[in-house]
Amino acid sequence: MVHTLEKSAEPNYNLLILKEVTFFINEMERTIDIYRNDLTPVYLRTFNDALEETHYLIDSLKNQTPSQESLELYDSLSYNIKEWAKIQTKMANVNSDLLGSTLEELTQKIQNLSNNPSQPNAQITPDADTLSAEEKKNGFFKRLFGRKNKVNEEALVPDSVDQGPTQSELLQREILAELEAAKTQSLKKNSELRFEIHQLEQEAAVYQEQIVALIEQLETIEIENSNENVRSVEALAKSTNQEIVVFSALSSALLLITIISQLNYIARNRKYQRALSNAKVHAEELASTKEKFLANMSHEIRTPMNAIAGFTNQLLKTDMTAKQRDQLEVVKNSSDHLIHLLNDILDLSKLQANKVKLEEEIFDIKSVLFESMRIFEDKAEAKGIALKTEFETVPRYVTGDPHRLRQMMTNLISNAIKYTDHGSVTLHAKVERKDNNQMTMRIAVKDTGNGIPKAKQKRIFEEFEQAHTADQQQGTGLGLAITNMLVRLHKGSILIDSEENKGTEMTLLIPYKLGRKNQKPEKEPKAPKIELSNLHILIADDEPFNLKLLEAVFSSHDVSLVLAHDGSQAYEQLANQHFDLAILDVKMPGLSGFEIVEKIRNEKGPNQSAPFIALTATISDQEKLQSKNSGFNSIMRKPFDEQELLATIKDVTQKKPDTSSKPKEPNASQLGLAAGEVLFDLxxxxxxxxxxxxxxxxxxxxxxxxxxxxxxxxxxxxxxxxxxxxxxxxxxxxxxxxxxxxxxxxxxxxxxxxxxxxxxxxxxxxxxxxxxxxxxxxxxxx
Incomplete structure (x- = not known):
């Protein structure tokens, strides 16, 4: 309503423009009338400017008028003004022709009579031929009528002798005769031109009447539009008053309903808050239980994995047959892969948040695919399933993350063998697309197993989702979910083609960078062999095989070891004798590693400043912070890398050179400045x-x-x-x-x-x- 009122309060600009059109038409009429009496070009220019402005205003009105009727009226008005202007111009030209032609013809005839008198042999008197400067100045007509007066004066004086008409009298008579003839002709022509002017004036009057009528009609339309706008505003105001009354009544009712609803809501809200509070406590208990379960499970799994990985590395250092070494390499690769897989499963939220970073290294893709199949040779053989590999134009070396590829292939091959009771599992690989050094690998795992129902083919990539209810006894349902996340992380895609009782084909499309021809993976520079000597080390762990593994690691070094099987024994040893280093498991019966270090650091004992290394199955941010706050020099996750452990021991047991001294101040020569160069001037x-x-x-x-x-x-x-x-x-x-x-x-x-x-x-x-x-x-x- 406010918008409509504001719009209605605006002046009717179309009416104002029509008034301006009327003004410019009047201006045209005024200036053309002046031009008829005074043929000065400026009046004609003013007339044309007013005509042009009139047409401009009419065009602007046409652009703002949506009504077809008004458009037609404006077109008629524009046409009538144009025709009226043409007639006015013709009338001005007729007046100019009338006056100019009459004077020019009369002047020409008189000059001819003056130069060619009717009696060539007559004597011209000096009075007739010789004119004074004053007479010339007065002009031809004054001279003419001046002579006429003289002749009349002479006629009054009696002449004693009749000498006949003089040359001047003859010339005067001829001039008068020509004047009379010119008068007659001028009157005739004037009558014709005035008749033409009369007709033009009648035509102009018709157009003028039409112009006035059209302007009045357009003004009437605009006035009616304004009145209609006013009537609509009045109707709007009336309906608005009714709506306000209804709205007020409804608002009162709504307010009452709201108060009642709020009272009910407050009562229910208190009830829900109590339920929510109980649910929160329950959820916190579940979260705490889950956290403890994951921590304990991680510790329990990593502890045997530490022994498997550690003793495998120790066995690989011994002499053995080629077949034994080959089998042990499979064990090592499997344990390494299990560790990577364990890390991802225990930290599934990290994958969900896309926080897993892909490595960029050159690796032999065929070797990774073969190794992925070899892991399952025994399992496939036990079920009587044939494992096949088919490679088409697969490059040897690519740049990417081999661990993630092995993880994805292990999940797919494991599922294929799990759900295949007879037939084969085939690994097929080829280059799908290639563009310079970029390519897309197509890797497919096809089995002849049970197949997946169409209704579940999309759901199997969700977490804890499996194709069949009975499958819950065969796995966690995370394999394909993790594989799908890793494929998306590679910016690739995974396709599924399956039919029940006929088999399944899982296809990965993964982009890789192509290695240069004959390019081999860069071998990590062989770390210098670390030899530890003259160290007295305390090792504390509640798992016996972890102690045995560390004993095996240090067996080739010149160190003395003291073993502790729980936290209490470790604290007792540290309180009574000095050690160059203590390696403590963070979770032990009696006292945890954090508690031992904190107590030793706070007591003035023999190991208050000794270095401590923490071993833990999981390294969370909380454990890192806790180890730092309690006084550990370093923290390592089990299973540990032997070289990394030795390097860490070397680092914490040797004093580093003092590098805290301030860097030397720059000098002019180092900056390339000339000796004695002035750097500023005050x-x-x-x-x-x-x-x-x-x-x-x-x-x-x-x-x-x-x-x-x-x-x-x-x-x-x-x-x-x-x-x-x-x-x-x-x-x-x-x-x-x-x-x-x-x-x-x-x-x-x-x-x-x-x-x-x-x-x-x-x-x-x-x-x-x-x-x-x-x-x-x-x-x-x-």
Missing amino acids: STLKSIGDKDFVDEMIHTFKQSANTSLKNLRKAVKLQIRNGISDEAHKMLPPARHLSAKTLVTAIEKLQNMANTASFEQISNQIDRVESIYTLIKKDLDA
Whole structure:
């Protein structure tokens, strides 16, 4: 309603424009009337300008009028004004022709009579031929009528002798005769032209009447539109009043209902809050139970895995047959894969949050696929299933994550064997697409097993979802869910083609970078062999085979070991004798590793400053923080890597050189400055003000430079190029005030580099700016 009222309150601009059209039509009529009496071109130009403005206003009205009737009226008005203007122009031209032609013809005839008298032999008197300057000045007609007066005067004087008409009298008679004839002709022509003007005036009057009628009709339409708008506003106001009354009544009823509902809601809310509070307590208990279960399960699984992986590595160091070594390699690969798989299963939320990072390394893809099949040879043989591999144009080396590929293939092959009772499982691989060094591998695992119902083919990729209810006894239902997550992480896709009782084919489309021809995986540089000597080490673990594994690891080193089977024994040993190192399991009966270290660090015993290494089945952020707070020097997860453990022991038992000394201050030669180069000049500042002014400017320079350098470092860290350019720009004026030309040049270069150079180059230039500033500041401080 407010919008409608505001719109109705606006003036009717169409009526105002129609008034302007009427004004310009009147202006055209006025100027053409003046032009008829005074043939000055300016009036005709004014007439044409008014005509053009009239047509412009009518066109603007047509653009704002949606009504077809109004458009037709505006077209008629435009046409009538145009025709009326043509008639007015013709009338002005007729008047001009009437006056101009009559005078020109009369003047020409009189001049002919003057130059060619009717009696060529007659004597021309001096009075007739010789004119004074005054007479010439008066003009032809004055001279003519002046002579006529003279003749009349002479006629009044009696002439004693009749000498006949003179030459002047003859000329006068001929002129009068020509004047009479010209008068007659002019009257005739004037009558014709005036008749034409009369007809044009009648036509103009008709058009003028039509113009007035059209304008009145259009004004009537606009007035009616305004009245209709007013009537609609009145109706709206009336209906709005009714709606307000209804709304007020409904609002009152609604308010009453709301109060009643709120009272009921408050009562129910209290009931729900009590239920929610109980549910929260229950959920917290479940979460705590789940956390404890995962921690305990992780510890229980990793503990035997630590022994398997550790003793496998120890066995690989011994002499054995090729077949034994080959079998042991399979065990090692399987244990390594199990560790990777265990990490992902226990940290499923990490996969769900896409926090798993893919490695980028060159690996033999055929070897990984073969190894994935070899793991299941015994299981397939026990079921009487044939394992087949089919490779088509598969490159040997690619760049990607071999562990994740092995994990995905293990899940698919394991499922295929699990649900196949007879027939075969085939691993097929080929290059699907190739573009320069990028390619997409198509890896399919096809079995002749039970197949998957169509209704469940989409659901099997969900967590804890399995194709058949009976399958719950055969696994957790996480394999395909994890595989699907890993495929998405590779930005690939997984396809399924299955039919019940005929088999299933799972296909992975995974992009990899193609290795260069004959390119082999880069071998990690062989770490130097670490030899430990003259160390007295305490090892504490409640699992006997973990102690045996550590004994095997240290058997080739010159160390003495003391073993403790629980936390109490470990604390007793540490409280009574000095050790160069203590390796403690964090979860032990009696005292945990965290409690032992915290007590030893707080007591003035022989091992208060000794290094401690924690061994744990899981390393969570909480355990990392707890190990640091309790006093551990390092924390390692089981199963551990032997070389990593030895390197950590070497690191914590040897004193590092003191590297905390401050770096040397930059000097001029290091910055490429000439010897004795003046880095700044205060003479300009001294010429401007006194010592206090100079000191204030130096203080401003230091403060501004320090702030800008900090901001520059932040801008580089956040990679904000505009910030780098702005801060460099801020540093320039104070540097110029000190006439620090070298610093100004370095800052200008930094400003130019802000939008184009790499951030490493920009950081190097900031280092140079800061070094030059440091030298200047040192001299200023001195």
